[in-house]
Amino acid sequence: MDTQFSAEDLAFRDEVRQFFQENCSAELRARLASKKTSREAQVEWQKCLYERGWIAPGWPVEHGGTGWTATQKFIFESERTSADAPDVIPFGLKMVGPVIYTFGTEEQQAKFLPRILRSDDWWCQGYSEPGAGSDLAALKTKAELDGDEYLVNGAKIWTSGAHLADWIFCLVRTDSSGKKQEGISFLLIDMKTPGITVNPIIGLDGGHSLNEVQFNEVRVPAENLIGEQDKGWTYAKALLQHERTAIAGVAGCKRVLARVIAYARAEGGLIDDPAFQRRLSDAEIEIMALEYTELRVLAALSAGTAPGPESSLLKIKGTELQQAVQELWMEVAGYYQGVLPDADGVDHSGHEFGSKACISYMYGRATTVYGGSNEVQKNIISKAVLGL
Amino acid sequence: MNFDFSEEQNMLKDSVARFVQDHYDAHSRRELVASEQGFDRGNWQMFAELGWLSIPFDESVGGFGGDAIDTMVVMQELGKGLVVEPFVATVLLFGGLIQKAGNTTQQENWLSRVIAGEVQGAFAFLERHSRFELADISTAATASGDGFVLNGEKTVVFNGLAADALVVSARTAGEAGAEDGISLLLVDATAPGVERSGYRLMDGQLVANVRFDHVELAADALLGERDQGYAPMQAVVDNVTLALCAEALGIMEKLNSTTVEYTRTREQFGVAIASFQALQHRMVDTFMACEQTRSLLYRAVCSAKNSADDDSVESQRNLHALKVMVDRAGKLVGDEALQLHGGIGMTDELEVGHYVKRLMTIRTIFGNGDYHQAKFNQLSYA
Numbered sequence A: 001m002d003t004q005f006s007a008e009d010l011a012f013r014d015e016v017r018q019f020f021q022e023n024c025s026a027e028l029r030a031r032l033a034s035k036k037t038s039r040e041a042q043v044e045w046q047k048c049l050y051e052r053g054w055i056a057p058g059w060p061v062e063h064g065g066t067g068w069t070a071t072q073k074f075i076f077e078s079e080r081t082s083a084d085a086p087d088v089i090p091f092g093l094k095m096v097g098p099v100i101y102t103f104g105t106e107e108q109q110a111k112f113l114p115r116i117l118r119s120d121d122w123w124c125q126g127y128s129e130p131g132a133g134s135d136l137a138a139l140k141t142k143a144e145l146d147g148d149e150y151l152v153n154g155a156k157i158w159t160s161g162a163h164l165a166d167w168i169f170c171l172v173r174t175d176s177s178g179k180k181q182e183g184i185s186f187l188l189i190d191m192k193t194p195g196i197t198v199n200p201i202i203g204l205d206g207g208h209s210l211n212e213v214q215f216n217e218v219r220v221p222a223e224n225l226i227g228e229q230d231k232g233w234t235y236a237k238a239l240l241q242h243e244r245t246a247i248a249g250v251a252g253c254k255r256v257l258a259r260v261i262a263y264a265r266a267e268g269g270l271i272d273d274p275a276f277q278r279r280l281s282d283a284e285i286e287i288m289a290l291e292y293t294e295l296r297v298l299a300a301l302s303a304g305t306a307p308g309p310e311s312s313l314l315k316i317k318g319t320e321l322q323q324a325v326q327e328l329w330m331e332v333a334g335y336y337q338g339v340l341p342d343a344d345g346v347d348h349s350g351h352e353f354g355s356k357a358c359i360s361y362m363y364g365r366a367t368t369v370y371g372g373s374n375e376v377q378k379n380i381i382s383k384a385v386l387g388l
Numbered sequence B: 001m002n003f004d005f006s007e008e009q010n011m012l013k014d015s016v017a018r019f020v021q022d023h024y025d026a027h028s029r030r031e032l033v034a035s036e037q038g039f040d041r042g043n044w045q046m047f048a049e050l051g052w053l054s055i056p057f058d059e060s061v062g063g064f065g066g067d068a069i070d071t072m073v074v075m076q077e078l079g080k081g082l083v084v085e086p087f088v089a090t091v092l093l094f095g096g097l098i099q100k101a102g103n104t105t106q107q108e109n110w111l112s113r114v115i116a117g118e119v120q121g122a123f124a125f126l127e128r129h130s131r132f133e134l135a136d137i138s139t140a141a142t143a144s145g146d147g148f149v150l151n152g153e154k155t156v157v158f159n160g161l162a163a164d165a166l167v168v169s170a171r172t173a174g175e176a177g178a179e180d181g182i183s184l185l186l187v188d189a190t191a192p193g194v195e196r197s198g199y200r201l202m203d204g205q206l207v208a209n210v211r212f213d214h215v216e217l218a219a220d221a222l223l224g225e226r227d228q229g230y231a232p233m234q235a236v237v238d239n240v241t242l243a244l245c246a247e248a249l250g251i252m253e254k255l256n257s258t259t260v261e262y263t264r265t266r267e268q269f270g271v272a273i274a275s276f277q278a279l280q281h282r283m284v285d286t287f288m289a290c291e292q293t294r295s296l297l298y299r300a301v302c303s304a305k306n307s308a309d310d311d312s313v314e315s316q317r318n319l320h321a322l323k324v325m326v327d328r329a330g331k332l333v334g335d336e337a338l339q340l341h342g343g344i345g346m347t348d349e350l351e352v353g354h355y356v357k358r359l360m361t362i363r364t365i366f367g368n369g370d371y372h373q374a375k376f377n378q379l380s381y382a
């Protein structure tokens, strides 16, 4: 056991640091932060990572990954968050991409993977339905084979980014005769297909990221089926583990904590308040531990083992800590924690970060719900790890 | 010993509950919050007619002569209904300060109009750096002739845009932070040199930053004694803190009942999610948190009502304890309500989030949990 960075690691760190310094400018970050320009700025940023060959550190080298060690991945994430560089949008690169390179045909890989890597296509995730949230396998959106097409009918809900997406990967029901986990298929659907309607849902934070997606007699080429018909549950579960690992966001959490500490120093003596210090260190100590839990998962992954049930632990603790840190940020903001920006995102209170803290807090409430709620994660750990 | 409301208090409670039932569905509240005014003047007139605006004021000025319990009863129901009309800002803060510190003329001039619903008021106390210290202000009123000239800026002034007049805490002597040397001044919100810019808080309130640039005030703008404004201000803030805690309790009750009801009807895995013991225990915890809050609220309200000056330490301890409890229990209840609703809880459409936002705001107003816990510790163990 050894966690010292090697000389190569340190050289890698400097290289990554320099890259972020040179490419993630304040100007770019300002465009990312503004509603009007955020999408194009995000694409620009992702293309920049692509050019450098760093867009998909988690992917196998033959599909466009980096071949980095666990340590290098860790360094990359730390440097990324220290530079306040945005994460990639996960739906293509961290969710459906891995499913396609693992379970897709060669044709599917050739068709979709390069476009995902280049950020030419934006994806969204069509899993949840009004009646199928935690009980995902209860999903009802139906796909019937009709010649060489599937005919899709039904509705998905809570679909993040569906209004911006070119493609949606969907779980659909192709058989309802047996156990509910059997008879689910994994289908890729072009969002421009006739019969798809996207209705916005406004979130707690006042923003629009969520949607309801309706499918009315939508015709999907059968070649867009991933793997075997009725076996989609297996692929979906594999994806969920990737998703949960990604949601933990330890490096991002550390970054926000550092910012909270800096703000608390500037806020008339708050940093000297023993009660506040206690809350800060409660969070920081857990984050220090989680950082190593994540490293252990990463190490297992790069040794070639798929992330196992320990990824559920990462998701629970990671999201709890994100929320704890967001709460601390709200506390530093005091009265200004409740300030809402206007429609253009401008904060008229004159306070530096109150409205940012507020929005991050409100959106952050969802992290313990999405990607499989934390209660469901606990059920998984108690069954799969503790054998209860 | 009894914890029952009087017949009159029950009637008051029913009357607020009925108003909420008849006039305050989620849809109309949403429209109100989005409107330019941020509340409904018609509703305000109705409050006046129903006598609610007179509750805390002395009978000598046409008030109902109510006590802390009467205010608590009203606030708890307003909380359940998530009512945005500026009862706290105009009646409890603005009116409360005039009643507490004002002379007979000032009381006669203003309180009858507050009671009639003819005037909106606000209390401008916060400055960018003050955090939770009422005395940490630098807005200054310097003597000029018989009166004053006011300079400075106040932030997050509740009801600051709609207010016709403001009570402003200003320094007439002493250093920032000193309790001595603070005076309370009545300022016409449209006077030359007063500049207001409004913005919204997450709980739907319209608030304002208010700048005072050489605002000239006559001698009769002074509320109470010069340099001695801190004590009446703190006393009123304590009363209002109690009232806000009552509102918080109303919100917590509403969140808990809504959540219990939702888990009974929402089915996953072929059963109501209420059947999962993991969730049942958490709803038991939020139920207990709510009852503990109620107990401290009753404790604090009774001691505020009965306290003579000599047992004010006990009454202070009760108030700090209550605000700490509202902070902790409010956080728990709000978090659990959102979490147990799952995805739907994260939407603007569902009312649950709006209750949580108001609860978050109340947790902070006049000091968050840590602030009040430190005060409690000082009074108890120092």
Ligand SMILES: Cc1cc2nc3c(=O)[nH]c(=O)nc-3n(C[C@H](O)[C@H](O)[C@H](O)COP(=O)(O)OP(=O)(O)OC[C@H]3O[C@@H](n4cnc5c(N)ncnc54)[C@H](O)[C@@H]3O)c2cc1C
Residues within 6 Å of the ligand: A124, A125, A126, A127, A128, A130, A132, A133, A134, A135, A157, A158, A159, A160, A161, A210, A366, A369, A370, A371, A372, A373, A374, A375, A376, A379, B266, B268, B269, B273, B276, B278, B279, B339, B340, B341, B342, B343, B344, B346
């Ligand atoms: C911001 C946000 C973004 C999202 N993005 C997407 C997306 O892009 N694509 C997508 O497909 N979905 C998305 N989701 C949906 C998300 O995955 C679901 O909300 C989640 O799976 C929970 O389902 P539900 O909302 O139906 O809640 P429910 O399943 O109804 O759960 C309600 C409550 O019951 C609890 N519960 C349920 N079952 C159990 C049990 N057995 N034991 C104990 N407690 C239980 C839950 O933990 C929760 O607290 C998103 C959700 C949010 C909030």
